[in-house]
Amino acid sequence: MVLLWALPPVFFYQSPPWDNVEELFWAQRFQLGYYKHPPLPTWIMGVLVRLAGPQPWITYLAGVACGAGALYLLWRWARECLPPQRAVLAVVLASLAAYHLQRTTIFNHNTVQLLPLAGYWWMLWRAFCRPDARTRDWVGLGVFAGLALLTKYSAVVQFAVAGLLLMQDGRWREARIWRGLALAAAVGLAVASPHLWWALTHSDQALSYAAASVQGHGHRHHRVLQLRQQLGMQVGRLLPMLVVVALAWLLRPRGQGRAAASDAGSGSGSGSGSGSGSGSASLPSSTRLTQGGGGAVSAIDRRFLAFAGFGPLVLVLAGLTLTGTKAHGHWFTTFFLALPLWLAAVVPGLEAERWSRRRWQGLLGAAAIFHVAGSLGTAWAEGRGVERHGHITxxxxxxxxxxxxxxxxxxxxxxxxxxxxxxxxxxxxxxxxxxxxxxxxxxxxxxxxxxxxxxxxxxxxxxxxxxxxxxxxxxxxxxxxxxxxxxxxxxxxxxxxxxxxxxxxxxxxxxxxxxxxxxxxxxxxxx
Structure with missing residues (x-):
């Protein structure tokens, strides 16, 4: 998969994307920070440049590897919170989102951040939703959070969503949550502290750039127009995934939607009937994952996935509308990591454990065609293919x-x-x-x-x-x-x-x- 998406730009692009060129030159020098962003992506590129030289192909390979690594972590997470077949389905759906593979040939801080944020949400789910959460889960949460912050300051959006989830769920009253959060915060600060020190002593660079990027402006009409444009852009970049979901819903066997609702009700009941005040987290993990005939996902997991899947998008769009900040499409790169898991958990027709072999073959075949055609077509259209039509890119x-x-x-x-x-x-x-x-x-x-x-x-x-x-x-x-x-x-x-x-x-x-x-x-x- 990595080579499928990374190789076509090598043959079809005559020049790399802007961000790829930028990272190749920043990588000449290891620093604790750079004038626009934190240093982790540039450190990665610096190592690769010293091994292979400043070659564009290493940027394509590194970017796609980050996207593929994020999908691997999503699969590990999905195996723990979804039935096995739905876990596979969730990863297939995630691979169809343009941000997770198609656009990862653009090696920038958003692309690299996919990897630590996938790990962040996985560890956060373990820490919040598993009754047997261990110290290592909180440590892992801190490590991934620190790495995400070392990649781009926009990680704070994901941190804010976690805070909102904590308050909405009422879990902030639990002492174990506060102890775990303190440990995770300490680990995260330890990981990011060298750069944070640099940022404070060079406030005219990365912090100034970040502040300038979110300055508010624009008339109310322009804010509404921008909201519509951004929503349209995000739908477009998620379209292959959404088409699969829509077809699965439309082609679901008659009565399967009612059965799914019944299963969801069973999962919800199991999550709220323990009387312990912490929902389904009090049930053993194996019980929580197999309620409702082996297919339902517990209420606490569905709520977590909803926050993780929609929270970053809703929070940022609300902020953009209120402040009038001009948005850029790449800001949303990391916002949809958990969305495929939520879709696989709750949408009727995506009960993959009930799918026939023929339906699985159709899905996997369509996904394979998309990836082959998408990788070749995207590189061709952006590179040498436009020469035939007189366009420039x-x-x-x-x-x-x-x-x-x-x-x-x-x-x-x-x-x-x-x-x-x-x-x-x-x-x-x-x-x-x-x-x-x-x-x-x-x-x-x-x-x-x-x-x-x-x-x-x-x-x-x-x-x-x-x-x-x-x-x-x-x-x-x-x-x-x-x-x-x-x-x-x-x-x-x-x-x-x-x-x-x-x-x-x-x-x-x-x-x-x-x-x-x-x-x-x-x-x-x-x-």
């Missing part, structure tokens, strides 16, 4: 040809030494630099804070090139790029075909060469 940028032109321009002006540095935006300039000599450094946006690997004074001493992409909608927008371009000694421009169709959109680049300090700097016409 990030994946179709001819970055190798751009790199050749950049190197030729430098050699024409400074033939006695290799190009030391390229100044430009993260994606366009970075994608080109990946095709140049590994010694060439990227000065992201010409800002010191974005590229701590650039030695002070290197730009003035060694020189380099500035490249600015003017092709919309992918134009370079670094605030200092124009100023850096003005510092160069020689300026010009070039164009290259972006799409294979004649007369289609071109790569339009403005460039500037800054000569090394020991060479005379005399502006000249370089057109």
């Amino acid at each position: 990030r994946g179709s940028l001819p970055s190798a040809q751009v790199a050749e032109r950049i190197d030729a321009i430098w050699q024409a002006h400074v033939p006695d030494r290799p190009l030391p540095m390229v100044v430009g935006d993260t994606w366009f300039a970075g994608a080109a630099v990946l095709h140049l000599n590994p010694s060439v450094q990227l000065w992201i946006d010409g800002e010191d804070r974005t590229s701590p690997w650039i030695a002070p004074g290197a730009w003035a001493r060694d020189g380099g090139m500035v490249v600015v992409l003017d092709t919309r909608p992918f134009q370079s927008e670094g605030p200092l790029l124009e100023a850096r371009l003005a510092e160069t000694d020689c300026r010009g421009s070039f164009t290259l075909p972006w799409s294979g169709r004649p007369g289609s959109r071109d790569v339009v680049v403005r460039w500037g060469v800054r000569l090394p300090a020991e060479q005379a700097r005399q502006p000249r016409d370089c057109q």
Whole structure:
């Protein structure tokens, strides 16, 4: 499965996605934090870069591996809270959500966070819902929570949902819960403390970026419009999974819905009839998982799955609507991990333990077709496939040809030494630099804070090139790029075909060469 999704971009993409390029360059240097995000994904990429070099394929492989790892943890969790057949069904459904495999070729902090948050919800369920919860479950909860926070600060949304569940369920009154939470918090803080210390001492970087990302703005009408747009986007990215669920519900045997409701009632009764004040948690685990003829899921588990499956989405959409914060689709990447388990637990028609062999074959066959067609089709449509239609995408940028032109321009002006540095935006300039000599450094946006690997004074001493992409909608927008371009000694421009169709959109680049300090700097016409 990992290779199925990771290999097509290697063959069809001419340039990696923005986030993949960014991580490859951040990975040059291990830090306790980076100017936009916590460090864990960059640490992972740093290890891989040192093993294989700054190659785009390692970003695809690492991203899909994180998604597959999250599915594995979901399967481990589903085996404990669902009947075996429904556990398999839940993982198949989860694999059909675009966030969990299809979009994991984009290696970013949201993708990596899938893995620790899947473990977080699994350990949280163990700690909250199992009567035999052990110390190691609370420790595991703390470890996964700390790793999630080391990945992206948005983990606090999932922590807030857990707090709401605790208050709604009334479990906050139990002493064992408080003891466990204290242990988990201590472990989580220990895991994340080096970065948290860094964040407090560099508050103008990651924390400032996070605060700027959630600033409220916009008229009430725009807030409602954004809510509708985001809901529509999420439905689209969950559509294959939702189609399977809808078909299973529509094609369920007559009377199966009533039987499922009866089973659910049996599970609910078993969860509330113990008289212990803690619901079905007082029942032995084996009893709780087999109430209602071996198919029902207990009330406490269904309630937990509902909070985990819908809570992050509802909480964030409510916050966006109230504050007017502009949302981005990738913010929702980790919000649907538990949703397939909830669907398998409560939706009529998904009682997989009652399915015939023919229905299982149909589901698995459809899932296999989706994954094969999806992996090839997505990479083809984003990469070389668009050339036939005159469209341009990030994946179709001819970055190798751009790199050749950049190197030729430098050699024409400074033939006695290799190009030391390229100044430009993260994606366009970075994608080109990946095709140049590994010694060439990227000065992201010409800002010191974005590229701590650039030695002070290197730009003035060694020189380099500035490249600015003017092709919309992918134009370079670094605030200092124009100023850096003005510092160069020689300026010009070039164009290259972006799409294979004649007369289609071109790569339009403005460039500037800054000569090394020991060479005379005399502006000249370089057109």
